[in-house]
Amino acid sequence: MSSIEISNASGNLLKYLKELDELRYQLTATKITTDAKIGRAEQLDNLENDLQASELSLKQLKDEVMRVKHDIMEAVSKAGVNKDCELWKLLDEVSPKNLEKMNKLLTGKDEEISRLKDEIRILSAYRKLKTGNGIAVRNQQRHIKN
Numbered sequence: 001m002s003s004i005e006i007s008n009a010s011g012n013l014l015k016y017l018k019e020l021d022e023l024r025y026q027l028t029a030t031k032i033t034t035d036a037k038i039g040r041a042e043q044l045d046n047l048e049n050d051l052q053a054s055e056l057s058l059k060q061l062k063d064e065v066m067r068v069k070h071d072i073m074e075a076v077s078k079a080g081v082n083k084d085c086e087l088w089k090l091l092d093e094v095s096p097k098n099l100e101k102m103n104k105l106l107t108g109k110d111e112e113i114s115r116l117k118d119e120i121r122i123l124s125a126y127r128k129l130k131t132g133n134g135i136a137v138r139n140q141q142r143h144i145k146n
Contacts, residue, residue: 037127037130037131040123040126040127040130041127043123044120044123044124044127047116047119047120047123048120050116051113051116051117051120054109054112054113054116055113057109058106058109058110058113061102061105061106061109062106065102
């Protein structure tokens with residue numbers, strides 16, 4: 001091999017090493033981006049599961065309140081008590097307090113569900129934006145290389 005051939009081969013080798021380093025960098029960047037997207041997707045799934053559980057819990061709580069209220073009214077009416085009865089006075093006094101507490105609890109649950117829905121919308125939009133930008137960047141990189 002002549003010195004010119006060796007010099008050309010060295011130049012080609014350096015060019016290929018540089019291209020290999022660029023590909024390694026792109027692979028690492030792609031892996032980091034993919035891992036981040038997977039993390040966000042998992043976070044979004046967890047939020048959706050939390051939301052569904054909260055909605056179910058809220059429905060069960062509302063159903064239980066209505067059942068207990070119905071049971072109390074039914075028991076009082078079966079007992080055949082009149083309006084002047086001590087039990088009615090007690091129910092009239094206690095019921096509004098308990099209903100107020102239950103309404104506060106239900107309102108808190110409704111707000112929590114609303115917050116979770118907002119977080120899911122934000123994360124979904126962010127995920128779509130990042131996914132769309134990632135595709136646009138890759139297409140732009142391909143266009144530049146070609």
